[in-house]
Amino acid sequence: MKKILITVIFIQLFLVSCSKDEDAYIPRPLTLELPSNFPDIVYNLENNPLTQEGFELGKALFYEGKLSANDAIPCAFCHEQAFAFTHHGHTLSHGVNGGIGFRNSTPIQNMAFQKEFMWDGAASHLDFQPIIPLTSELEMGETLSNVVEKLKKDAYYQKQFAKAFDDGEVNSANMLKALSQFMVMMVSSNSKYDKYVRNEDNVTLSQIELDGLNTFRQKCASCHATDLFTDQSYRNNGLPINPKLNDKGRFVIFENPNDLYKFKVPSLRNVENTFPYMHDGRFATLEAVLDFYNSGVVDNGNVDASLLRPDNTYGITLNAYEKESIIAFLKILTDNEFLNDERFAEY
Structure with missing residues (x-):
């Protein structure tokens, strides 16, 4: 390597x-x-x-x-x-x-x-x-x-x-x-994806993993950028407001109206293992996350412009196979070497 x-x-x-x-x-x-x-x-x-x-x-x-x-x-x-x-x-x-x-x-x-x-x-x-x-x-x-x-x-x-x-x-x-x-x-840094992009160990991707990678690059990588899979920005992704928490996100730091309901774009590394998802853990599965982006985004007045569709609705249009292939791709971001590294274990 x-x-x-x-x-x-x-x-x-x-x-x-x-x-x-x-x-x-x-x-x-x-x-x-x-x-x-x-x-x-x-x-x-x-x-x-x-x-x-x-x-x-x-x-x-x-x-x-x-x-x-x-x-x-x-x-x-x-x-x-x-x-x-x-x-x-x-x-x-x-x-x-x-x-x-x-x-x-x-x-x-x-x-x-x-x-x-x-x-x-x-x-x-x-x-x-x-x-x-x-x-x-x-x-x-x-x-x-x-x-x-x-x-x-x-x-x-x-x-x-x-x-x-x-x-x-x-x-x-x-x-x-x-x-x-x-x-x-x-x-x-040692997931199947990493070994693939670094041309290590003759790792290849299946067709569905390749399709997921391509779809991800087209529809997700503007926010989940670089091989860290985050651009480290703060964005409002159009989640319906949780009335019990009413978490205003980055707004609470500077009280800037432009930061209302913005949260840091999370890395997607090991995402298969980090459920539940979103800042309030509202989604239990990756399927639920993609369903939300396809049809659950709401306009709360400050949604990130990258989610605006040509028909002036918000979201990321995904068909059934695109969802399936993106999830197949996300699973190859799992780094089992890291998750089992004895250097970081308690005992």
Whole structure:
């Protein structure tokens, strides 16, 4: 496989006290392999170089219940690996004390390539993204200061922070950087589709998969662009308003009327495994999603222009075979190597 190898050459020297002796510890640099069919990463590795110790600390924190108010809800509670790190089977995220959030949990994959995070883009940097669920009363219900105090009292984390960072400090900045190192390494790029476009392993597509790819390129790729399968824009796709939530999307960030009911275009990688779909998890199947685009889009006054048909109705016209073939194509975006990668597993 042709890959761009980014080797993070970074040597930290810091002293760990051992009675009267002092031993130097050198963190081990990690190599991030970037697929040749992907765009450049957005995350600045110079500000947070990848090391094995930083990655391992981030992984431990990702599965650590102490990050929540009741010490029982880790990040992984809403982000399960087998389902591309989504909250499988739940329309909305769940949290402490039986709390239920307002939106469907988004996948955690290829985060280093993204500019903004969350359905509404509330986080503009990967290092800051975990603060939102961590401090949400409906999700993890904690504060950064409380979490840091709990970690400071834990001998394991005292040791791991000392290994991962040159200042050895157990603080919120290092905690967030460690979580980012874990997420930066979570690259999903080895689906059947990837191997096909990179001409690897003599992979070929069936006729229905090829037909689905062609239809997808004609009717879906303007939003689900590049091999990340998102243009990372925010769009109103004409969903009927959910009266129980009345989620106004990106509008809540800047209160710009043009952002009303706009949500970030999600990546379609591993989409077969990330159901239910949409920001509120209203659709249980891919079939239901395509039926919606074919005949369920409503005009709420701000629908994306790409969905306007020549007859001035909204939607994407799809016949039965086009729907079937698109789904066959979407299924070859499943990356089982990523979904079963032991590097990201809890045990």
